[in-house]
Amino acid sequence: MILIVYAHPHPGHSEANRVLLDAVSDVPEVKVHSLYHQYPDFAIDVPAEQALLEQARLVVWQHPIYWYSVPSLLKLWFESVLVRDWAYGDTTALAGKDCLWVTTTGAAEAAYSMSGKHAHPFAAFTPAVEQTARFCAMNWLEPFTVHGAHKIGDAALAEQGQRYRERLLTWLADHGSS
Known part of the structure; x- marks a missing residue:
């Protein structure tokens, strides 16, 4: 299974x-799996989330960038679900699974440069999310x-959707199918 953990605080407002x-x-x-639909009160069912992850072969974390990071519910999900002796430590339930980060930004790519609005390339904002996956x-x-x-x-948005689709189909x- 490909599990898309979708975290958008206002999904009805995101055409992208x-x-x-x-x-x-x-x-x-x-x-x-839409976290904001599933947990509007932020009360995460950790065993249910872990069971979903155990079934997945590819885990996709999809969300908009919020203040150079993930939305708050996804951050809480990381902290609550990806715990010691399940995701890392003596037991590594996610070891060997693939992780794909799919994200949207409000700014054009040029804004993520040394001379752009954000003063850093976009890659400068990826280490925390990447290391979360690698640590697991x-x-x-x-x-x-x-x-x-x-x-x-x-x-252009439809083209991006097609590229995303092709990415998952290629994966x-x-x-192979499960």
Whole structure:
């Protein structure tokens, strides 16, 4: 199974993430798990989340960038679900699973440069998420980022959705069906 852990605090306001999810929702073996729909009160069912992760062969963390990081519920999910002696330590339930980070930004790619608004390349903001996966002994895949997500236009957004879909289909083809 491909588990998409989707974390958008205002999913009804995100055309970009809707287009991305629509593009992959019918890909075989994909399960979209929306944290903000599942846990509006932030009371995470840790055993249920761990059981979902155990079934997955590819874990996708999909969300918009919030203050150069993940939205608050996803951060809490990391802290609550990816615990010692389950995700790391004596037991590594996620070891060997692939992890794909799919994220959207409000700024154009050029804003993520030394001369841009954010004064750093986007890669400068990835280490915390990447290291979360690596610390859990997961295989970190090249991230999929859509910059300027609410500004790029319908055609460009549809193209990004198709690229995301192709990325998951390629992963499935390379890893065979379960």
